[in-house]
Amino acid sequence: MGSSDGLLLTFYGDDFTGSTDAMESLARAGIRTILFLKPPTPEVLAGFTGVGAVGVAGDSRAMTPEDMAKTLPVAFSRLKDLGAPLFHYKVCSTFDSSPEIGSIGRATDLGQRIFASPFVPLLVGAPRLGRYTVFGNHYARSGVDGKIYRLDQLGPMRNHPVTPMLESDLKAHLSKQTAKEIGLFDILQLEGDDAPAEERLRAVLEGGQEIVLFDVLYDEQLSTLGELMWNQVSRETPLFVVGSSGVEYALTAHWKATGELAEPQEFEDAGEVEQVLAVSGSCSPVTDGQIGRAIEHGFVDVPLDPARLVNPEEARGESEAAVERMLDEIQRGNSVIAHTCRGPDDPRREVTAKRLEALGYEGLAAKLKGGRILAEATGSILQAVLQRSNVRRVAVAGGDTSSYIASQLDIQAVEMIAPAAPGAPLCRVHSEGGTLEGMEIVFKGGQMGRKDFFVDVLRGTTKDVVGGGR
Known part of the structure; x- marks a missing residue:
């Protein structure tokens, strides 16, 4: 139709x-x-x-x-x-x-x-x-x-x-x-x-x-x-x-x-790529486990310092250092996973909250404004790495994080090309400025995906693990 x-x-x-x-x-x-x-x-x-x-x-x-x-x-x-x-x-x-x-x-x-x-x-x-x-x-x-x-x-x-x-x-x-x-x-x-x-x-x-x-x-x-x-x-x-x-x-x-839709042709697996660039702003224990499994399978761990990223005086230095480290690992042929949080007990959360308070943000405003600043900074890091590398498959984790990160990328629209996990498809980018045209990207919420999610994205395999039949 x-x-x-x-x-x-x-x-x-x-x-x-x-x-x-x-x-x-x-x-x-x-x-x-x-x-x-x-x-x-x-x-x-x-x-x-x-x-x-x-x-x-x-x-x-x-x-x-x-x-x-x-x-x-x-x-x-x-x-x-x-x-x-x-x-x-x-x-x-x-x-x-x-x-x-x-x-x-x-x-x-x-x-x-x-x-x-x-x-x-x-x-x-x-x-x-x-x-x-x-x-x-x-x-x-x-x-x-x-x-x-x-x-x-x-x-x-x-x-x-x-x-x-x-x-x-x-x-x-x-x-x-x-x-x-x-x-x-x-x-x-x-x-x-x-x-x-x-x-x-x-x-x-x-x-x-x-x-x-x-x-x-x-x-x-x-x-x-x-x-x-x-x-x-x-x-x-x-x-x-x-x-x-x-x-x-x-x-x-x-x-x-009612016959208004014919049986669709099944999507095929996307196939394996040499490397994946992943970023996460999720504090979910589900995503934490997925990050750990990715590191076990050879992804290079790049922890970001969120307290520095939300501070206008330190954000540029932290971002530039993160970009260079990620590019260095990508040039070595490695997959990379950068993150601002590893689960609800990550000590970076408390340090960042104190930094935001010192900057004049309190209560709900600190959570909202701080979260947006942090995610947009992460998006800028991702865009900078993509502009200087040949990585063509990307994974982004975190619901609110994904919205703000996407706003920092050269994306006009996306379209599904293959399943990755229920509710989180692999997509092709339609790029307004042309810099990311045809790039493959998956956005997932913090609770979504099985433990091998990032590894599955690298391999281009589909894992439907949840069903709803009687």
Whole structure:
């Protein structure tokens, strides 16, 4: 399904890794999807043929409600102008957000002013990624031990440095961010056979619900959810949907079931390359384990000093030293992994926090502003190394980190070329200035991927380790 049918949907991701996750789910279903860093004009989009979906990789997960109000309406309106019948505000499948930062409720309020949907479907579960919603409570499979935890009991989310998730009831969590009435289409209503699913949904909406959260436990349930959403769309009044990549998995399951999508050709493995350049700003224990495994397999460890990178007087010296060391190792033929953190107990975190405090940043401002400064500095280091080397495959780890790093690179858009890990595809770069044209890059969230993730990226192999069937 491509441009001959018009765009099927557009989406705006609240961070970069979440955006590539949505792109992967569509691309693997046979829909050519282009992910831009800013909303494309029709003239820019005309340069890409056979496109069925367009996304924008945003960074609203790290925004205050005030910043959202300045940024999102413009982006939403420009994407609406592209004429797709459905618009998806893509959020993380762990729903991490708060009234102060990355407010999903605020984004929903802003989106409804633009799209005025009859109601807002909310689908957060994505069984393929190990994310499940049952009776409104959300569960996630741990990337550390493989077990499934209620969201508020999953360590990395409960202890998230900016938006800790202390509530697994998604309705209760979201109600702190919006005044809209939130309903639930629960697992029993989803599985019921007393009436068609459409009638069961109407019964929920009769209560005046403005947002409806959908339960999902198994992949086999996605087609029904996709049908319920797709039945609401029209090109005159595009449907506004909020959720994880479960939205794309549901829609594509429905389109396959109705014959609107042919069985896609499977992506082949990308193949091994001589070396990979990886950078990480994630504090997740999952990424820490992945970095350790990469070093065991020959990646050269390049620890960055975040306390120096956030200090205007020391940042340039630290960056230049890091660039030279990374280039030296690359010229020796080695793969390199540079990082600003190794897990939640890394002592660099405390040292950097004290440095930010000395620079006048406190509390939440220190976490947000400091995180952005640090990630942008890391992005500048990466861009400098790429400009002076022949490395053609790159890996970036960290949700917010990826958004800010991408903004420092010569990237207009990316497009999936091969799987790497569920929710983190290997992409080809479309470069605005031409310096990175054709480069291969993968962006992954802190919780994503198996322990051999960076090694798999080097080898170009695919590892689908999470499933959601009955």
